[in-house]
Amino acid sequence: MGNKAPIRLIVNGDDFGMSHANNRAIIRAHREGILTSASLMVNENAADHAVRMARENPKLGVGLHITLVCGKSSLKPSETIGLVDQRFEFDRSPTLTGLRYYFSRQVHSSLRQEVDAQFREFRLTKLPMDHVNGHLNFHLHPTIFRMLKRHASDWGIRAMRLTRDPLGLNLKLSFGRYFYRLSHAFIFAWLSRQAGPSLVRRRIRHADHVFGLLQNGRITEEYLVRLLERIGPGNYELYAHPDEDKHAHETEALCSPRVKEMVRQRGIELIRYSDLRAP
Secondary structure, rough: OOOOOOOOEEEEEEEEEEOOHHHHHHHHHHHOOOOEEEEEOOOOOOOOHHHHHOOOOOOOOEEEOOOOOOOOOOOOOOOOOOEEEOOOEEEOOOOHHHHHHHHOOHHHHHHHHHHHHHHHHHOOOOOOEEEEEHHHHHOOOOHHHHHHOOHHHHHOOOEEOOOOOOOHHHHHHOOOOHOOOOOHHHHHHHHHHHHHHHHHHOEEEEEEEOOOOOOOOOOOHHHHHHHHHHHEEEEEEEEEEEOOOHHHHHHHOOOOOOHHHHHHHHOOEEEOOOHHOOO
């Protein structure tokens, strides 16, 4: 009889570098819990602190969290015309920003330059790039994704989040916020279908399914235990937003003894994106 197919799980902390509280929670969830990787916002106030902590924890896979909304830019406002204000900050409305990036060709050149600058900032950290994704999953926005696939080789993209969170399973595990969950499931299922073949052609690693989109801000111990009970063989990513304040419950869930015991019982292999095979 052959060996049983494995269940392999990447557990990622988004917004690494946003604040010292985010950084400390991510490192705690890595050392004491099940977290295996983190996505770095290279321009945020605590980015240098995050890089220092990552160097002290070499088993943590660190990727680039491309930020083009609700965050800060690498380039000056004069270099990114139409993208940021005088405080180097992007617009805080994901919907309006997404529409402008899609319909306004005037900003496309500035977007490419800004994304290129963020990759350069990441390279300056000297950390191996484990993966690429986007703040609020903007990396799958059609305009941004075209740039990423066109420059994948130049920017060293070897793994990327393909944000497809199974709606049917999520509806069994959680309640409430139905408009948010249904709308995001539809939008990102469509975006992932468009992006998936390009990742395969370029041999860019990605997980079979990604959990966290539909549970945004509501990762709890109970949710994780029920999720880990149900997933079958395959490669998955679960992402959360650990911190010591608003999302402290997510930090506690990732460090939960019940969750760790479920991982052990089911023989779930905790991995990073760099551990996946190229498609």
